[in-house]
Amino acid sequence: MSKLPYVQPERELHYNLGMLLLILSNLALTKRNKKVLTIDKIQSFYFLVARPAFLNKVLKLAGKRQLNMDDVDYYTVDTISENVDKLFDRARLVVMIKILASKGFLSTEYSDSEGFLFDLTAEGKYVAGKLGDGHFRKLRLFIEQALPLQSMSPSKLSGYINMVMKQGI
Numbered sequence: 001m002s003k004l005p006y007v008q009p010e011r012e013l014h015y016n017l018g019m020l021l022l023i024l025s026n027l028a029l030t031k032r033n034k035k036v037l038t039i040d041k042i043q044s045f046y047f048l049v050a051r052p053a054f055l056n057k058v059l060k061l062a063g064k065r066q067l068n069m070d071d072v073d074y075y076t077v078d079t080i081s082e083n084v085d086k087l088f089d090r091a092r093l094v095v096m097i098k099i100l101a102s103k104g105f106l107s108t109e110y111s112d113s114e115g116f117l118f119d120l121t122a123e124g125k126y127v128a129g130k131l132g133d134g135h136f137r138k139l140r141l142f143i144e145q146a147l148p149l150q151s152m153s154p155s156k157l158s159g160y161i162n163m164v165m166k167q168g169i
Contacts, residue, residue: 025128
């Protein structure tokens with residue numbers, strides 16, 4: 001008897017590329033069209049969106065409105081685990097950024113004060129707009145909930161994340 005492979009969606013490359021596309025699509029620009037996503041902020045949002053319970057704690061610390069979550073979203077292995085690889089795995093994020101750039105989906109701009117700022121090209125926005133089914137619909141809600149954190153500096157955002165890690169979920 002052959003064993004069927006167990007696929008963990010949160011570790012699947014295309015799922016993660018889709019999540020990254022959605023983060024860039026929704027959080028790269030402020031309402032005034034100012035680019036705000038540095039690689040540090042992308043990594044923080046990538047971590048938070050994958051863990052909505054953690055995101056809620058950060059929102060609470062920041063004095064922002066929290067999202068209402070289903071038990072299904074709260075009690076997942078990825079949400080309640082202490083694994084913080086996504087927060088510190090810069091190499092994996094850089095590979096995904098390179099993939100998006102190679103497909104012509106990524107736009108970058110350099111700022112003397114903030115470094116590289118990331119956004120999507122028109123083609124990247126088109127592809128991100130097509131990601132609306134299944135779990136991507138929930139990811140959009142989590143990303144929308146993270147919007148109040150968009151204008152925070154990377155160090156302030158990291159500070160909130162560190163505080164939640166010390167407190168626990």
